[in-house]
Amino acid sequence: MTTMTTTELWCDRCGESATATAHPACASARQLEPPRFCPHCRRRMKVQVLPVGWSAVCVEHGEIRG
């Protein structure tokens, strides 16, 4: 089993480092968008938007829903 840190290393919208700089534009855009990149490993996730909510799957880190 891999140890998963709780820190988000990557911006889930643009996929760039989340620790180096803040991403206010991404944070604001995310109010009307689902995440696209896994915050733990930066992989592009498989995202399904539904009329209510969304799901996003990283092959390594599993599914998140919103």
Add this chain to the structure above:
Amino acid sequence: MPEILDQARTQVLGDGVGLDQAGVLAVLNLPDEHLPAALQLAHDVRMRWCGPEVEVEGIVSLKTGGCPEDCHFCSQSGLFTSPVRSVWLDIPSLVEAAKQTAATGATEFCIVAAVRGPDARLMKQMREGVAAIKAEVDIQVAASLGMLSKEQVDDLVDMGVHRYNHNLETCRSYFPNVVTTHSWEERWETLRMVRDSGMEVCCGGILGLGETVEQRAEFAAQLAELNPHEVPLNFLNPRPGTPLGDRPVVEGKDALRAIAAFRLAMPRTILRYAGGREITLGDLGTRDGLLGGINAVIVGNYLTTLGRPATADLELLDELKMPVKALSATL
């Protein structure tokens, strides 16, 4: 009162005859101080020729991403470096999405796929999906699957799909600047076959692709010539990685001018607020549009982006005393 609004009052409100291209252009060019009067007139036209009901629809993506076409606004094209990955929705989840949509009071559920046109696998998925929805959910099913063959049109009719969406996206003269992998005429041909089949035609587009105001008027006139049952009006939401990803969003007042102008071009059509209204017009814009010619909304989320909660729109309709169109009224 500007002359064009006087003319529209007689011709459109009085006689139900839409403005032509020159008339639409005059509305699109109205100075800001006349915008409230234009919106009021468009609202009066909608109330007179369509009534107070608002048609509520939900949409879902059956097949997301990986599209071989190059529509420059689209995050689902496989030709750009967009972060959207290819994904298929399974049938139980499709039925669940239809149930969520019906629970809002919506009468329309549109199943969308990011494809040039359907292949055998997609048509099979549609047949099973539409049957499963019809068995469990009280809602009308529409579809948007790209360009169709005559056989596919007939198959969709046979499945019980009552309306088909295929957007021209923009006017004929600007289309080659936006899409190079197929032509405006190819889209028109699908629309012609859909209309001939007896399915309702849903055809609109996106404003803010870089078209001129003249080309917006051209687009309204071309839609009016097609005379669709429904016109969904989108405003560009610039998507990262697409060729139009850095374009500015449409100014709120220009978006409202367009809503009024398109209503005055097509007094009887269902004019639907589709994507981009949240970023172009904010929360207040939804109200202004519904009081300026819009008589239909997409509630909930879109295909790859999120909308405001359905409850926010439904509460607004309630406040505006605009009843949600009932299923019995559409059957």
